[in-house]
Amino acid sequence: MAAAMLGSGVAAHSEEVEEPNTFEITPFLGFMAGGGFEDPATGADRDVEDDTSFGIFLNLIADVPERQYELLYAKQSSVVEGAAPMDLDVQYLQIGGTIAYPQSRYVAPYFGATIGAARFTPDLAGLDDETKLSFSVGGGIRFPITDHFGIRLDLRAFITVLEDDTKIFCVSDPPSAECSIRPKGDTFVQYTGSLGVSFGF
Numbered sequence: 664m665a666a667a668m669l670g671s672g673v674a675a676h677s678e679e680v681e682e683p684n685t686f687e688i689t690p691f692l693g694f695m696a697g698g699g700f701e702d703p704a705t706g707a708d709r710d711v712e713d714d715t716s717f718g719i720f721l722n723l724i725a726d727v728p729e730r731q732y733e734l735l736y737a738k739q740s741s742v743v744e745g746a747a748p749m750d751l752d753v754q755y756l757q758i759g760g761t762i763a764y765p766q767s768r769y770v771a772p773y774f775g776a777t778i779g780a781a782r783f784t785p786d787l788a789g790l791d792d793e794t795k796l797s798f799s800v801g802g803g804i805r806f807p808i809t810d811h812f813g814i815r816l817d818l819r820a821f822i823t824v825l826e827d828d829t830k831i832f833c834v835s836d837p838p839s840a841e842c843s844i845r846p847k848g849d850t851f852v853q854y855t856g857s858l859g860v861s862f863g864f
Contacts, residue, residue, distance in 0.1 A: 693857025
């Protein structure tokens with residue numbers, strides 16, 4: 664009887680330890696590259712400088728532990744190159760999900776996709792901010808260290824939908840209305856790699 668009670672206690676403890684987290688938060692630091700515009704007057708390239716980025720993933724378990732809903736926020740503060748460089752903040756706020764393919768207790772590759780908005784904020788007096796439809800695709804690896812703590816490596820591409828025949832970052836006052844740059848094409852694409860620390864609850 665004692666052995667049976669001990670065995671059931673161990674089994675119950677094992678089940679408790681292996682129960683997946685319902686919610687996960689992952690602040691991250693990364694590096695973002697890509698993205699470019701052109702000068703509307705000369706047609707010269709005005710690329711966004713590669714720079715660091717930061718943000719946060721918020722995940723909620725779906726119908727099975729391998730599937731999660733995901734809310735993503737990322738920000739890069741950089742510079743648009745050119746004869747007159749312009750500081751530019753690029754922010755992404757998107758929602759989507761991930762599907763994991765666990766290889767072991769401590770390695771879980773995953774694939775994910777999100778959709779939402781990209782906001783471009785130029786640091787130049789009189790210029791308007793721009794908010795555009797955007798989505799991302801990517802993947803990575805989760806490395807669970809304990810039941811409630813782990814490391815997450817993420818690689819993804821952000822694709823923002825633009826209209827290549829329009830100018831952006833325009834002065835809003837009609838008497839002096841002018842625009843700084845225009846898109847190179849229909850999309851603005853950036854690539855990012857990030858490393859985050861995950862906390863599960």
